[in-house]
Amino acid sequence: MQAAVAAVSRTGAKFISGGTNLLDLMKLEIERPTHLVDISRLPLKQVDDLPDGGIRIGAQAANSAVAAHARVRALYPALSEALLAGASGQLRNKASIGGNLLQRTRCPYFYDTAAACNKRDPGAGCAALGGFNRIHAVLGASDACIATHPSDMAVAMSALEARIELLSRDRSTRCVAIDDFYRLPGSTPHIDTVWQPGELITAVILPPPPPGGQRYRKVRDRASYEFALVSVAAVIATDRETITAARVAFGGVAHKPWRSFEAEAALRGRLATLTTYEAAADVAMRSAVGRGQNDFKIVLAKRTLCRTLADAAQIAAERPS
Numbered sequence: 113m114q115a116a117v118a119a120v121s122r123t124g125a126k127f128i129s130g131g132t133n134l135l136d137l138m139k140l141e142i143e144r145p146t147h148l149v150d151i152s153r154l155p156l157k158q159v160d161d162l163p164d165g166g167i168r169i170g171a172q173a174a175n176s177a178v179a180a181h182a183r184v185r186a187l188y189p190a191l192s193e194a195l196l197a198g199a200s201g202q203l204r205n206k207a208s209i210g211g212n213l214l215q216r217t218r219c220p221y222f223y224d225t226a227a228a229c230n231k232r233d234p235g236a237g238c239a240a241l242g243g244f245n246r247i248h249a250v251l252g253a254s255d256a257c258i259a260t261h262p263s264d265m266a267v268a269m270s271a272l273e274a275r276i277e278l279l280s281r282d283r284s285t286r287c288v289a290i291d292d293f294y295r296l297p298g299s300t301p302h303i304d305t306v307w308q309p310g311e312l313i314t315a316v317i318l319p320p321p322p323p324g325g326q327r328y329r330k331v332r333d334r335a336s337y338e339f340a341l342v343s344v345a346a347v348i349a350t351d352r353e354t355i356t357a358a359r360v361a362f363g364g365v366a367h368k369p370w371r372s373f374e375a376e377a378a379l380r381g382r383l384a385t386l387t388t389y390e391a392a393a394d395v396a397m398r399s400a401v402g403r404g405q406n407d408f409k410i411v412l413a414k415r416t417l418c419r420t421l422a423d424a425a426q427i428a429a430e431r432p433s
């Protein structure tokens with residue numbers, strides 16, 4: 113692993129694993145690495161139990177392998193559902209967990225080198241602001257970029273409070289909470305994460321599963337092989353119909369997986385009813401701003417949250433205590 117980190121320290125070098133996003137970017141000359149360091153065969157494919165009851169997922173594990181892993185399906189079903197909602201079977205077989213975390217936005221202007229894009233070319237402007245923005249962000253956007261984060265997996269990981277383990281070229285390691293790993297665009301939308309050049313993602317750590325039921329729901333323009341218009345990862349625990357704990361994260365609405373602590377606070381201590389879910393959805397979308405074509409996402413996100421919370425509460429109620 114250290115050899116890979118040393119090899120990528122050359123100017124312009126990049127890691128490659130599944131290549132399911134990087135190769136597209138290279139074909140369009142959006143990414144032009146001088147060297148590629150293949151990390152796909154590093155011994156980072158294991159899913160291991162941790163002493164505290166959590167699990168450690170190696171960053172080179174395939175998305176499909178993690179989705180099908182017995183412990184993931186039993187303890188973190190929202191993660192398995194999110195992985196299976198992403199891409200196609202072929203891509204899930206090829207794509208790594210680490211690469212999934214670092215994939216770039218699917219804003220069409222980012223991939224159109226004739227269009228102005230601050231994320232691809234800082235200072236160039238943002239063609240999406242006055243252009244086709246049906247798929248763009250309604251939360252946390254800026255005047256520099258209204259792109260959304262594309263990963264399903266990362267949304268579930270946000271609700272499950274995952275931590276990202278990174279190895280740097282000075283041999284030190286650090287763990288970053290997933291909500292701190294991703295950035296909002298602000299005035300520097302070309303920087304997606306706090307990942308530092310040359311750092312190798314070695315694992316994702318999941319703490320012990322939260323109590324209650326879990327559900328990931330994705331709404332998209334077609335049934336498969338499509339990015340989310342809106343998605344929700346929800347975890348909810350109840351005691352005699354009163355919500356005792358809740359976690360909520362949205363996908364497709366912001367530059368990062370959008371954990372809504374405000375919605376969680378609005379759920380705790382209330383009855384698990386549609387009225388409660390609708391009130392939490394209003395809170396979650398209170399600061400949402402549409403750009404015209406994507407106004408529908410605000411309503412869609414509220415409805416998706418209500419449906420996902422109802423599903424998760426049903427699962428919680430049916431679990432043996």
Ligand code: SF4
Binds near residue numbers: 219221222237240257
């Ligand atoms: Fe580029 Fe972001 Fe604007 Fe899309 S929304 S064109 S990624 S700056």
